[in-house]
Amino acid sequence: MAPYSTDRRTLLSGVAGTLATVSIAGCLGTDSSDDGGDDEPEPVVDEAESVEGDTDPDAWRDVEAIRFDGHVGGWVGVEPAAIDRVENPTLVLEMGREYELTWENMDGVHHNIAFWDGDREVVDGYSTDGNDVVGEREMLAFEATPEMATYRCEYQPEGQVGDVVVLEDADDTS
Structure with a gap:
């Protein structure tokens, strides 16, 4: 036995x-459909069309409101036009300017959004409570500060993350 x-x-x-x-x-x-000639990253979220948005400061000059759709694979830009259908787009903000960021839960997974500094700490308490209800929206009013390095979901911080560029003024191109 x-x-x-x-x-x-x-x-x-x-x-x-x-x-x-x-x-x-x-x-x-x-991927069997990969022809080997294109090394450009592809979006993870089906609703996204690109991973590269418009980071020209002129495209962001009059922006006051930012809108995202929240998916477990990434944030998908809705507004402004510079980030429409872009996965985890870079935000180009002007230091000291006030913005409203609204996001909508698209998959019923618990998400929130927060601005983090380079040490992975929330900047000035800029974080939403989060929700797990499809169609529910959250809004975050914030002032752009130089400490802002990324925005991310604190529940899926590696998949839902994008860069933040804070310009000293609207004419700054750094």
């Missing part, structure tokens, strides 16, 4: 190991 259990245990361990290896290899494999 003992040899049979050992062999069975060995067999089951081998099967489990093989399945784990195949699963991981499938996740790491390349």
Whole structure:
């Protein structure tokens, strides 16, 4: 009886190991539609069309309101036009200017939005409570400060994250 259990245990361990290896290899494999000539990153969220928005300060000059759709794979820009259908777009803000950022939950997963500094700390309490209700919106009024480095969901901080560029004034192009 003992040899049979050992062999069975060995067999089951081998099967489990093989399945784990195949699963991981499938996740790491390349997309069969990739022709190898385009190294530009693709959006993760189906609703997004790009991962590159317009970061020209002129495109952001009159912006007061920013709108996102929240998905577990990333934020998708809705407004202004510079970020429409862009996944995790870079925000170009003017230091000292006030903005309203509104986001809508699109998948029923708990999200919030917060501005973080370079040390991964929330800047000036600029964070929403969060929600997990499809169609529910949250609004965050904030003033752009030089400490702002990123905006992100604190529940999915690696997938829902975008850069923030804070200009000293509207004519600053750094």
